[in-house]
Amino acid sequence: MTNGIYTLANDYVYHQLVALLNSIEVNAGEDVPVCVIAYNDQIEQIRAEVASRKNVTILENPEIFTRWEEFSYQVWKSHPTAIQTWQEQGIKKFYRVGENRRYCAFDPDSLFEKFIYFDADTLVMQPINFIFDQLEHDDFVVYDFQYQDPSHIYNLSSPQLLQVFSQKQIDSDIFCSGFYASKRGIFPPEQREWLLSQLRNGESDFLYMGAPNQSVLNYMRMKTNTSFYNFGRNLPTDKATGCAVTSTHFENRNHILYDKGNRLTYLHYIGLSSKIFNRVCAGENIDFPYRDIFLHYRYLHEPENRPNFTTKPKAYNAPPSLGTRILRKLGLSNQARVAK
Missing domain, CATH: 3.90.550.10 (Spore Coat Polysaccharide Biosynthesis Protein SpsA; Chain A)
Known part of the structure; x- marks a missing residue:
């Protein structure tokens, strides 16, 4: 080839x-x-x-x-x-x-x-x-x-x-x-x-x-x-596009992202752990940049399996809750997870 x-x-x-x-x-x-x-x-x-x-x-x-x-x-x-x-x-x-x-x-x-x-x-x-x-x-x-x-x-x-x-x-x-x-x-x-x-x-x-x-x-x-x-x-500055998920200004047009009117070549979800994607696909309502774009392509051929979120979204980079922080300080967070 x-x-x-x-x-x-x-x-x-x-x-x-x-x-x-x-x-x-x-x-x-x-x-x-x-x-x-x-x-x-x-x-x-x-x-x-x-x-x-x-x-x-x-x-x-x-x-x-x-x-x-x-x-x-x-x-x-x-x-x-x-x-x-x-x-x-x-x-x-x-x-x-x-x-x-x-x-x-x-x-x-x-x-x-x-x-x-x-x-x-x-x-x-x-x-x-x-x-x-x-x-x-x-x-x-x-x-x-x-x-x-x-x-x-x-x-x-x-x-x-x-x-x-x-x-x-x-x-x-x-x-x-x-x-x-x-x-x-x-x-x-x-x-x-x-x-x-x-x-x-x-x-x-x-x-x-x-x-x-x-x-x-x-x-x-x-x-x-x-x-x-x-x-x-x-490329000229008015033609070059970004590619990183950390850029928040991309425009979504029919599941294609644009940067100042120019179509992106690719979007890189750099810095986002695969754990986040796996948890979202398992139904956990974790929000991250351009999540709907990811979900569109992930479930393109199986829309019936796309997660239907019913809870309030939680930011992917949200700080841990007070309870979690206390458990971590006490060294009990692992035990707490096992107990659930």
Whole structure:
């Protein structure tokens, strides 16, 4: 296949995956091929969902995943404190191992020649041909504004950072790994070995442990000087749109979001825990930004199963009640939950 979409999921994000797949079908085209990469082995619901869709496949091959997991493990072994810190926190091997599986899209024998990756907590809002078209000119394409906050990509206090990348690069080349487009064959094995050698020579010091895969992917792209294009920086200011759920000014027109009259490419529910989506789909009336948009796409083909809320909505970020705070202070909150 020439062009396609990848995402990464397991049963924990099942509801979000269904919403994403439905948004792709409606807004990007029902013939766009999608490959769901298994985050881990908990994919029983995901398998059933994929089997019900004609243009969606699932990738769950441990042999394919292993080389990227091992590469990332070697990356973090080169870091001065990461592995030890995570082990002390009870994390096996390293933090968010499963997220590395998506990088098999770069392998020369991967499914799509050109691909777009979307996190499962996104919704596609329009046709995506223009992104594939840009890949005719650049090897890596993004559309976000993460460059305005590089602190979630690199450890900005590391003295190594500005010895490797210029301030100009840091201010312009940063991106969020929830959405990106690229090509198979990028970052071949010999290049990854070279990257490891550079990291072992001290460059791993500025990787950001809080988002390990995002940090490493940014490092790989910047260090190899892979050609790069960000629609968020290159479109005129009156044409560029936001993408994050934290932007409260988007306008909803028939289940499509617009930013100052321009149709969004995608909406990223960044920062919202999957627990919130799961609780809402179970019938709990928790309100969060653009909830109706999510529910529309989640239940697009099964409106009869959409939750019918009968209680007063509770904000997703509402502070805990006084009773809960007291129980927590007394160390009794866990017991209280068990007792219910």
